[in-house]
Amino acid sequence: MPKASKGVLVQCDPSIKAIICKIDAERNDFIIEDLDDETLVIKESKFADLQVRLDQELKHTIREPEESDSE
Amino acid sequence: MSSSASQALDYLEQLPGTVHRKLYAQPSTALAVFRRMLPHTAKAIVMGMLFMTKPFAATDLDAWIQPDARAEREQALSVLESLHILGTETAPAGGAPAVGAPARSYRLAPVFAASLRQALMGSGSHRSFGVPCTGPPPPEEHEDVDIVDVAFLDEFARGQWEAILYYMVGSTGVYGTGGTGERVSSGTRTLLQLGNFVELRGGGRAMITQAGFTFLLQEVNAQVWSLLIVYLENAPSLKMDSVEVLSFLFMLGSLDLGTAYSTVNLTPTQRQMLDDLSDFGIVYRPSPTSARFYPTRLATTLTSDAGALRSGVLDGGGISSGLASGQTDDAAAGNQGYIIVETNYRIYAYTSSSLQIAVLDLFCRLTTRFPNLVAGKLTKESVQRAIALGITADQIISYLTTHAHPQMRKNVPVLPPTVVDQIRLWQIDRDRMRHTPGFLMKDFATRVEFEETCGYAESLGVLVWKDVEKRMFFVSRIEQIQAYLKNRARKAA
Structure with a gap:
């Protein structure tokens, strides 16, 4: 009988996936199944946490262009 | 099927069969489920089987449906089975059983079939479609209200419902108004919290949540259902029987707008509900002790496709779109469209309604306000702030499109393509992963x-x-x- 596991399917760029794997490597408590370069399954309860961690991580790596305030 | 119907359907599907059987005892409920909740293929199947006395062989049912519509058939059957309208029997249904396995056959749930037949043919002496009040109303009930007509009911419903929406939007605290919800009863405020649409922060101020934003940008009919489903889920904790609550809601959907109905044949639970429903603007009562009530347009469009169509045109409005007539100037302007978007991302909104300004403020940087106009700009920061709060780019675009000024409507497409593309790009920029729970x-x-x-x-x-x-x-x-x-x-x- 096939098995079903509950989770959140995440589809993203390979670069983002690399960061997710890096976050997961600390405690191995996010990823349920690593499917391919652009797809993985995350624990449902940890998804919001992952989003926050990812945003933090990206803030360090990506510089936003200054917003022009001219009207 | 509109989103509002699918929400209600999701709720109904997860109820146990015993609850379904109790619900279907009311002809009004059977009719409402039939006309509002079922996909068209399912309707055709139910109609075809309604007057059959014997179970209907599965192979015969398959012959009704074209082979290339297999997906529709599967979907229709699964909805019917999860609502316990259709049961399967594996005993041979008269005909010769197929080789090996016994022939499967379908049968409509007897309670549902009986109620639907009653509803369609008007037989029986049930009072499930409400008891209209005849004769003039007692004079003491109409001291401050001259006539309760359709325009008055629309105005009342709009006022009550906008107060709830404004309580939620106002809670973003940009204008310093709202958030305290003077006009919104404490019961409604508790309900919004239970539904996770707002959260209470320090000092008792309400803060809108992500679910709240999604709620806000839905069409009115879907909003009403969302709130009612929260109400249903919490009915047991208020010592209310959810079957009675549901059948009352379905009954409301079949009443006539502008007619008074008697509370005489209502159960105590349903009388208790009248108070809450009049807080939402779904029914109007001349006084809390009155023996009569009037359903408003919010109630009569609950289970009809007509209402959904009308508000569907103005989808994403969140404001008075289900209420077509009898509005104040503010809302009438809202229905005509009041937003101008320029290719340089500037926005001009011809409105003085605080609710509309507050909604715009969710995703625009507003700079100037005149008596009949607010001006602002869509910026990366303002759009991404909205997205961070859980609003999607598509919701913003659909809001701007449906509320576009008549001058804008002459353009094809309505919004400048550069702006639409940029809003989407801002979202993709932030949403670096697509996620699907499952x-x-x-x-x-x-x-x-x-x-x-x-x-x-x-x-x-x-x-x-x-x-x-x-x-x-x-x-x-x-x-x-x-x-x-x-x-x-x-x-x-």
Whole structure:
């Protein structure tokens, strides 16, 4: 009988996936199944946490262009 | 089917069969479920079987439906079965059983069939479609209100419902008004918290949540259902029977706008509900002790497609769109459209309604306010702030499109394509991953088993991702897949 596991399917760029794997490597408590370069399954309860961690991580790596305030 | 119907359907589907059977005892409920909740194929099946006295063989049912409509048939049957309208019997249905397995046959739930027949043919002396009040109202009830007509009811419903929306939007605190909700009763405020639409922060101020934003940008009919479903889920804790609550709601959907109905035949639970429903603007009562009540347009469009169509045109409005007539200037302007978007991302909104300004403020940087106009700009920061709060780019675009000024409507497309593309790009920029909650299916014994199950998932429209090599796939819903796999295992055994 096939098995079903509950989770959140995440589809993203390979670069983002690399960061997710890096976050997961600390405690191995996010990823349920690593499917391919652009797809993985995350624990449902940890998804919001992952989003926050990812945003933090990206803030360090990506510089936003200054917003022009001219009207 | 509109989004509002599917929400209500999701709630109904997860109820147990015993609740369904109690519900279907009311002809008004059976009719409302039939006309509002079922996909068209399911309606055709129910109509075809309504006057059959014997179970109907599954093979005969298959012959009704064209082979290329297999997905629709599966969907219709699964809805009917999960609502316990259609039951299956495996005993031979008179005809010769197929080789091997006994012939499967379908039968409509007797209670549902009887009620629907009653509703359609007007037989029986049930009072499930409400008891209209005849004769003039007692004079003491109309001291401050001259006539309760359709315009008055629309005005009342709009006022009550906008107060709730404004309580939620105002809670973003940009204008310093709202958030305290003077006009919104404490029961409604508690309900909004229970539904997770607002959260109470320090000092008792309400803060809108992500779910709240989604709620806000829905069409009115969907908003009403969302709130009512929260109400239903919390009915048991208020010592109310959810079957009575639901059948009352379905009854309301079949009443006539502008007619007074008597509270005489209502159960105590339903009388208690009248108070809450008049807080929402769904019914109007001349006084809290009055023996009569008037359904408003919010009530009469609950289970009809007509209401959904009308508000569907103004989808994403969140404001008075289900209420077509009898509005104040503010709302009438809202229905005509009041927003101008320029190619340089500037926005001009001809409105003085605080609710509309507050909604715009969710995703625009507003700079100037005149008596009849607010001006501002869509910026990366303002749009991404909205997205961070859970609003999607599509919701913003659909809001701007549906509320575009008549001058803008002359353009094709209505919004400047550069602006639309940029809003989407801002979202993609932030949303670096797409996510779908659901279930990963794996460990298929054979390739055939994998391919057939996967194909079934695809025909149901729940397949999100698959990998043939790994024999895994991901589905957004699992109930029917489980049933399918069990059937398969039984057949194999």
